Structure formats: C-alpha cells, structure tokens
Amino acid sequence: MRSHYSDEITPKLDGREVSLCGWVHEIRDLGGLKFIILRDRGGFIQITAKKGTTNEEIMNKIDKISKESILKIDGLVVRNDKAPRGVEIIPRKIYMISRAKSPLPLDVTQKVRADLDTRLNNRFMDLRKPEIASIFKIRSKVLNVGRNFLIRNGFIEINSPKIIASASEGGTELFPISYFDREAFLAQSPQLYKQMMMATGLDRVFEVTTYFRAEEHDTRRHLNEVTAIDVEIAFIRDENDVINVLEDLIIEIINGASECHNELKILKKEIEIPKKPIKRITYDRVIDILNDNGKMIEWGDDLDTEAEKILGRIMMEEFNSELYFITKYPLEIKPFYTMPDNEKYSRAFDLGYKGVEISSGSQRIHDPELLVERIKKKNLNPENFEFYINAFRYGMPPHGGFGLGIDRVMMQLLDLQIREVVLFPRDRHRLTP
Numbered sequence: 001m002r003s004h005y006s007d008e009i010t011p012k013l014d015g016r017e018v019s020l021c022g023w024v025h026e027i028r029d030l031g032g033l034k035f036i037i038l039r040d041r042g043g044f045i046q047i048t049a050k051k052g053t054t055n056e057e058i059m060n061k062i063d064k065i066s067k068e069s070i071l072k073i074d075g076l077v078v079r080n081d082k083a084p085r086g087v088e089i090i091p092r093k094i095y096m097i098s099r100a101k102s103p104l105p106l107d108v109t110q111k112v113r114a115d116l117d118t119r120l121n122n123r124f125m126d127l128r129k130p131e132i133a134s135i136f137k138i139r140s141k142v143l144n145v146g147r148n149f150l151i152r153n154g155f156i157e158i159n160s161p162k163i164i165a166s167a168s169e170g171g172t173e174l175f176p177i178s179y180f181d182r183e184a185f186l187a188q189s190p191q192l193y194k195q196m197m198m199a200t201g202l203d204r205v206f207e208v209t210t211y212f213r214a215e216e217h218d219t220r221r222h223l224n225e226v227t228a229i230d231v232e233i234a235f236i237r238d239e240n241d242v243i244n245v246l247e248d249l250i251i252e253i254i255n256g257a258s259e260c261h262n263e264l265k266i267l268k269k270e271i272e273i274p275k276k277p278i279k280r281i282t283y284d285r286v287i288d289i290l291n292d293n294g295k296m297i298e299w300g301d302d303l304d305t306e307a308e309k310i311l312g313r314i315m316m317e318e319f320n321s322e323l324y325f326i327t328k329y330p331l332e333i334k335p336f337y338t339m340p341d342n343e344k345y346s347r348a349f350d351l352g353y354k355g356v357e358i359s360s361g362s363q364r365i366h367d368p369e370l371l372v373e374r375i376k377k378k379n380l381n382p383e384n385f386e387f388y389i390n391a392f393r394y395g396m397p398p399h400g401g402f403g404l405g406i407d408r409v410m411m412q413l414l415d416l417q418i419r420e421v422v423l424f425p426r427d428r429h430r431l432t433p
C-alpha cells in the first residue's frame with residue numbers, strides 16, 4: 001500500500017509523489033494551516049495542508065480524523081527547512097483506512113503517562129510508542145545474535161516437548177495440566193531432553209525455549225513464563241568449558257544489543273561493552289564478601305535478592321565488572337543432575353549481571369548409578385525418570401550446559417523491570433492479554 005516508510009522520506013525526494021500509510025500521531029489545526037503527524041515503523045512525517053493550495057474537501061476531511069486512526073496519504077514531497085527533518089508532504093489524497101475510537105485507552109504521545117498495568121492491558125497500543133517498540137527490536141536482535149553465535153560454533157538447534165510427565169528441575173514449581181486421562185505438566189526447562197541429546201552424538205545442541213514456572217514470586221525479576229536459550233555440550237573436561245562458551249555468548253549478545261544505535265538513542269540508554277575474561281569468583285568468596293559487607297548469608301543458602309544486589313554493586317566497585325560468574329556452589333542447593341565436585345561442592349555456576357542472576361549451568365552427572373543416587377537424595381522417585389536415566393546406560397559422554405534467561409538479560413541490559421521487556425508477561429496476576 002505504501003511507496004515509502006517515513007524515515008525514507010528525505011529532502012532529496014523533493015518533488016516526488018509518494019504514498020504513505022500510518023497512524024495519526026497528532027493533528028494540529030491552526031485554522032488555515034493543518035498538520036497531521038503520521039507515524040509508521042520508520043518514525044514520524046509531517047503532512048501539511050494549507051488553505052488555498054490544498055483542496056477544500058481534504059481540508060474538511062482532516063477536521064473529522066480521530067487520533068490513532070490509520071490513513072493512506074498520497075502526496076508530494078516538499079523540502080522545508082522549518083519542518084521536522086527538513087521535509088513535509090503536501091497531501092493530494094487522504095484515505096481513511098481504519099478509524100480509531102475515542103477516547104483512547106492510552107496516550108501514545110505520552111503527554112499523559114500510563115502506569116505499567118494500563119500499558120500491559122493495552123499492549124497493542126503501548127507498542128506504538130517508539131521507545132517501547134525499540135525494546136522489542138533490541139530483544140529480536142539479542143535472540144538473533146545468540147542463535148547465530150551458536151550455529152556458527154557448531155551447535156544444532158532442537159525443539160523438545162513442553163508437555164512433560166515429570167519435573168525437570170525437581171521441586172514443586174510445576175503447572176499441572178490434564179493430558180487426556182493422565183496428569184501432565186508444563187515443562188520447567190528442556191533440561192532432561194537436552195541432556196538425552198548428549199547420548200546421540202549430536203554433541204552440541206541448543207534450544208530457544210519457554211520455561212513454565214509455578215513460582216509464587218511477585219517481584220520485578222520473576223515471571224511464570226520465561227524465554228531462555230538452553231545449551232548443552234558433550235565431551236567437556238569440566239564446567240570451565242561450559243563457562244567459556246557462555247562467556248563468549250553473553251559478550252556477543254551484549255555487543256549485538258549495543259549496535260542497535262537508533263533504538264538505544266530513542267530509549268536514551270547506553271550499554272557498556274563487556275571485556276573478556278569475565279570475572280570468576282567462588283561461592284565461598286561471595287559469602288565472605290557479603291558477610292564483610294553486613295549481609296549475613298549462611299554457608300549453603302542461596303543468595304536472596306538483596307544479597308544479589310549487594311554483590312552486583314561490589315563487583316562493580318571492586319572489579320569494575322557488570323558481569324561475573326559465581327562458581328563451585330554447594331551441592332545441596334543445586335538440582336539432582338548437577339555433577340558433585342566433592343561431598344560438599346558442585347560443579348555448578350551462575351552468571352550475574354548488575355546484581356541479577358541471568359544464567360545457571362553446570363557440568364552434569366553422566367554416570368547412571370550416581371544419577372539414581374542423587375535423585376533419591378533429593379527425595380524424588382527414580383521410576384519417574386526412567387526414560388531419562390536409560391539414556392545414560394548405553395554410552396553417555398561427560399557433558400554440561402546452561403540456561404540463559406532472555407527476559408533477565410533484557411531487563412538488565414536496559415535497566416527495566418522484567419514485565420517491560422516481555423510482550424505479554426505471565427505473572428501471579430496476569431493471564432490476559
């Protein structure tokens with residue numbers, strides 16, 4: 001329907017006939033002079049109608065146009081130093097493509113600011129704001145860069161089931177569903193399936209996936225439906241081989257996001273480019289640092305939100321790093337599939353970014369007997385995991401991997417809360433839209 005997007009209209013096109021389609025961002029009526037600011041994916045363009053030069057029919061039509069309606073405008077490009085971007089359109093024909101009701105549920109021009117709930121309830125309109133659209137353009141870039149990096153490094157993209165029969169991360173955070181006459185669950189992660197792929201000879205797999213977590217959290221950093229990049233790698237020497245892949249992946253992702261110059265300018269955000277190597281620090285050292293800073297964490301406990309925040313600040317102050325790996329976690333706070341380092345410690349790690357965990361990973365157990373022992377130790381029933389354990393009995397290489405939470409990456413990249421970087425977030429209170 002259109003010949004150009006608004007950002008393609010430059011003074012160079014002076015004298016050209018063009019067709020534009022977009023939403024009516026604003027209308028200004030100065031009597032004999034009427035302006036329509038038309039908005040499309042490319043930005044804004046000024047349509048200028050002048051009494052005398054523009055025909056009467058069009059002048060009258062403009063009076064009846066409601067904000068956020070969609071117009072198709074055929075017109076002439078005219079260079080004008082006083083117009084935004086030095087150019088405007090003199091309309092020859094205006095077609096009403098879709099009329100918007102008023103009042104609007106949201107003010108797209110943002111003269112009236114809406115709260116996040118109102119915005120999420122009207123997400124279709126919220127995304128008409130260039131800043132909000134920018135968040136999702138950056139998100140698309142992040143996922144693309146991540147996927148390309150993995151493909152380039154020999155990973156094979158897989159898709160595993162999201163309807164599953166048993167917990168993959170242990171614990172109670174499962175959404176039960178009815179699967180014909182049986183009970184089933186929504187997948188907490190592709191963990192068991194990506195591990196089973198290690199017994200196939202594919203060696204390096206990844207999945208861009210959804211996690212479903214029935215966590216009761218109601219925070220700025222938790223959702224019940226999460227997007228993640230899950231990775232699993234065979235024939236590793238230890239967890240450091242996995243950490244090295246995650247290090248390169250996250251640096252590539254942050255670099256990629258920093259190249260979204262237009263979007264970052266619209267959002268008025270800057271992204272700090274990370275440097276290699278990313279700081280690595282043991283769990284024990286983290287506990288010492290926190291305790292020294294007045295945040296008491298018992299050895300063997302997970303870091304709470306406050307501890308994570310304090311750690312993020314200290315890592316910045318002392319090591320000038322927004323990113324950091326926490327290594328050698330206590331075995332008991334990590335899932336059953338985690339490889340023990342010894343009786344006390346595991347070969348598990350987390351990746352922190354400005355005070356928030358964005359990834360967890362580990363070397364995994366590849367010996368089926370040890371696996372059964374660990375499942376029992378976690379008070380889970382090995383019978384429920386037969387299909388999984390069986391894949392370990394006929395040749396399973398040493399392996400490890402991680403899950404990188406994309407919503408968390410996005411929120412930390414742009415210093416927003418998690419609901420702002422997800423189109424239609426699912427949390428304790430939200431099931432629609």
Ligand code: 4AD
Nearest residue numbers: 189191222223357358359360361401402403405408
């Ligand atoms: O730490 P998690 O639970 O680890 C796993 O799922 C393992 N299977 C990963 C592995 O390969 N060993 O989840 C991984 C990441 C977290 O670090 C976080 O970024 C994100 O997924 N995540 C959440 N993000 C938002 N809300 C939630 N409720 C999240 N749960 C996990």
Ligand code: MG
Nearest residue numbers: 350357359360
């Ligand atoms: Mg974790």
